[in-house]
Amino acid sequence: MEKKQYQLGDIVQMKKPHPCGTNEMEIIRMGMDIRIKCVGCKHSVLVPRTKFESKLKKVLRSNAEATEETS
Numbered sequence: 001m002e003k004k005q006y007q008l009g010d011i012v013q014m015k016k017p018h019p020c021g022t023n024e025m026e027i028i029r030m031g032m033d034i035r036i037k038c039v040g041c042k043h044s045v046l047v048p049r050t051k052f053e054s055k056l057k058k059v060l061r062s063n064a065e066a067t068e069e070t071s
């Protein structure tokens with residue numbers, strides 16, 4: 001299994017879509033817990049890191065790549 005790489009500002013896809021129908025979440029805070037914000041309805045949730053990693057499907061857009069292009 002490959003290790004999932006994610007960081008602050010990344011847009012990620014979870015295994016289960018948000019109830020609003022959107023399956024894109026933005027990582028807005030990282031620590032012991034990770035706060036993710038639904039791109040569709042702007043609702044944010046705080047989840048423990050371990051739970052987040054088990055629910056994470058893939059990283060759709062990496063913030064690191066985006067900032068490299070603009071600088």
Ligand SMILES: [Zn+2]
Pocket residue numbers: 018019020021022038039040041042043
């Ligand atoms: Zn939503």
